[in-house]
Amino acid sequence: MRAFRPEPIPEADLDRILEAAWRAPSSNNEQRWDIVLCTDRAQLDQLSRAWTWAGHIAGAAAAIVLLSPHAEAGDFVEFDLGQVTMSILLEATDLGIGTCHSAVGDQDLVREVLGSPPDRQAFVMISLGYPADRPLRPIARPNRKLKSEVIHRGHW
Ligand SMILES: Cc1cc2nc3c(=O)[nH]c(=O)nc-3n(C[C@H](O)[C@H](O)[C@H](O)COP(=O)(O)O)c2cc1C
Numbered sequence: 001m002r003a004f005r006p007e008p009i010p011e012a013d014l015d016r017i018l019e020a021a022w023r024a025p026s027s028n029n030e031q032r033w034d035i036v037l038c039t040d041r042a043q044l045d046q047l048s049r050a051w052t053w054a055g056h057i058a059g060a061a062a063a064i065v066l067l068s069p070h071a072e073a074g075d076f077v078e079f080d081l082g083q084v085t086m087s088i089l090l091e092a093t094d095l096g097i098g099t100c101h102s103a104v105g106d107q108d109l110v111r112e113v114l115g116s117p118p119d120r121q122a123f124v125m126i127s128l129g130y131p132a133d134r135p136l137r138p139i140a141r142p143n144r145k146l147k148s149e150v151i152h153r154g155h156w
Contacts, residue, residue, distance in 0.1 A: 001098030001136070002056040004129030008039070009061045013095045017128070020091035021064065024084040027076035033084055036065040036114050046113045047125055054102040060127035064088055065110065067120040081123045088126055098131035 014037060021035050038044055039062045047065070048058035057063050066084055071077040085101065092099045104110055104122040111118065 001100050001127075001129075001131050001133065003131070003133035004056075004060050004098065004127070005132045007061065007130055009097060009128060009130075013097065014039075014062060016095065017064070017088055017091045017097070020087045021066075021084050024080070024087045026080035026083070030077075030080070032068050032077050033081060034067045034116070034120060035084070036067065036116070038063045038065065038114075043113055047110065049106070050109045050113075050122075050125070051103050051105040054104075054125060056100045057102060057125060057127045059129070060100075061129035063128065064126045065104075065114060066123045066126075067114075067116055068123055069119060070121050078123070085124055085126060092128055093136065096130070096136060097128050098136050100127045101125070102127065 018035060018037060026032070038047065044060060044063055045058050047063055048054045048056070066081050068077050068081055089099050102125040104125060107122060110116065110122040110125075111120075114122075116122070
């Protein structure tokens, strides 16, 4: 979903999405994340400039930024943040709300927009809103590798 209609998302739905994010499982239950919800139009516009392919955030009703302490390679924190992300996506979809991920290029810009501390890295930004580009339903032929290439039953 990369284009959204202008309507805002009801507060109760945003609360449900944040609750799902907060409930996500993590390695050793460490919960090394901060979850920032943005609905302010100027903030969304600024966040959309933090990465080349983050333009969809400018037109979104809201965005959630996930931050964590800097992680070394092999640290499970990125896996955990992936689980928070998926929880947000699933809860939003259940509420009829579309989403799109964005990576983060300009960490300093995100810190300036959110006022987040220097020891936190923004891991991903997720735009949220009511879809304008396509209906919110499973894609009949998703752009995926062949199942036979990646799904193995019992042995290779
Ligand atoms: C870690 C991650 C980063 C992503 N970053 C971007 C991004 O910066 N901009 C964007 O438009 N989509 C981004 N995406 C969305 C992927 O491009 C998208 O999930 C993939 O193309 C599959 O599309 P589909 O989920 O609509 O089938 C990202 C996805 C992931 C998992």
